[in-house]
Amino acid sequence: MAGLPYLLRKILVLLLFLALQTVAIVLMVNNSYFQQNAILQVVRKWQTSAWERRSSWIAFKNLRTLNDALSQENAALKEELARLSLLEHSLLAKKEIPTSIPDTFSFIPARVIRNSVNHRHNHLVIDKGLADGVRPDMGVIGSGGIAGVVSYAAENHALVISLLNTQQRFTAEHKETGTFGTLRWNGVHYKKIQLSEIPQHTKVTKGDTIISSPFSLIFPDGIPLGTVLSQSQKRGTSLELEIELFLDFKTLRYVQVVSRVKEKELQQIKQKEEEAL
Numbered sequence: 687m688a689g690l691p692y693l694l695r696k697i698l699v700l701l702l703f704l705a706l707q708t709v710a711i712v713l714m715v716n717n718s719y720f721q722q723n724a725i726l727q728v729v730r731k732w733q734t735s736a737w738e739r740r741s742s743w744i745a746f747k748n749l750r751t752l753n754d755a756l757s758q759e760n761a762a763l764k765e766e767l768a769r770l771s772l773l774e775h776s777l778l779a780k781k782e783i784p785t786s787i788p789d790t791f792s793f794i795p796a797r798v799i800r801n802s803v804n805h806r807h808n809h810l811v812i813d814k815g816l817a818d819g820v821r822p823d824m825g826v827i828g829s830g831g832i833a834g835v836v837s838y839a840a841e842n843h844a845l846v847i848s849l850l851n852t853q854q855r856f857t858a859e860h861k862e863t864g865t866f867g868t869l870r871w872n873g874v875h876y877k878k879i880q881l882s883e884i885p886q887h888t889k890v891t892k893g894d895t896i897i898s899s900p901f902s903l904i905f906p907d908g909i910p911l912g913t914v915l916s917q918s919q920k921r922g923t924s925l926e927l928e929i930e931l932f933l934d935f936k937t938l939r940y941v942q943v944v945s946r947v948k949e950k951e952l953q954q955i956k957q958k959e960e961e962a963l
Contacts, residue, residue: 791906793942794819796826799843803876803935808848810834812941815842825904825944830933831911832856832898833941844943850876850935857899858911860927863888866899867927869911876935878915884925890917896929905944 796818800811814820816839826833826846834854838845847854850871858869858881867883881896894914900907912929920926 790947792945792947794945796820796844796941796943798938798941801935801938802848803850806852806873808850808935809837810846810848810938810941812844812846812943813842814943815840815844817841819945820844820943821945823904824946825902826941827905827909827944828933828938828941831909831931832905833933833935833938835904836943846941848935849879849931849933856905857901859897859899859907860884860888860890860914861895861897862891866901869896869929877931879912879929879931881927881929882920882924884917884927886919886922886924888925890914890925890927892916896927904946 794814796812796814798810799813800809802808802810810826810833812820812826820836820839822836822839824836826836832849834846834848834851836844837847849856852871852873854871856869857866859866860881865884865888867881869879869881871879884890892914896911896914898905898907898909898911910932912931912933915928915930917925917927
């Protein structure tokens, strides 16, 4: 032992100490119920903590799969809602129940992989493209309302002009009166947008709901967009409403691309209308 290097002797002494300590603990546990119970409680606590961490890690790994499944389910529910909305309009217009409800909209679930809210011309990038049926000029909605419109589609991704873009305009409706106006972002706050061209005589109250309009060619009508915060007169003839959006663009992760039946035909009609103006 004396001829061994100093460091090796230290290691051997430490190993001998640990071995004796282990023997002492085993003897103490085997001969004392109190000590045995205390040590088992510590071991169980460590095991429980390890199981919880493992469970959390597995849940985290499966989170994307779960979100994708929920997004698919959400898209299916939106399709059914659009069909029921059409049925409601048919009942109100014809006072009779149609024999079948046509599928006017379908929805393509997508994940937002890039987003901006701090510019005047904001955009989103989504992980679905031409291969998934996404085309330019299709609407994009989130869980809290309109998110934007597809401006360019590659094979597997698409670029979306955000609602938070000062060059975007949409038609929206004051739910309580059915009055529609032009929805446009002024570039100031990502949670607030403006609805203009509302007739001055319209009775508007703070907290009223703003929804998507039935005159939109790319979005189903009746989608809740936000609530009225305030109103002001513009040029003495109309009202401009400030709207607090339901959709939080800073936390936007999943969206649905809106595909409409006979979309090409509607776009051609829209183009002819614009040419006639």
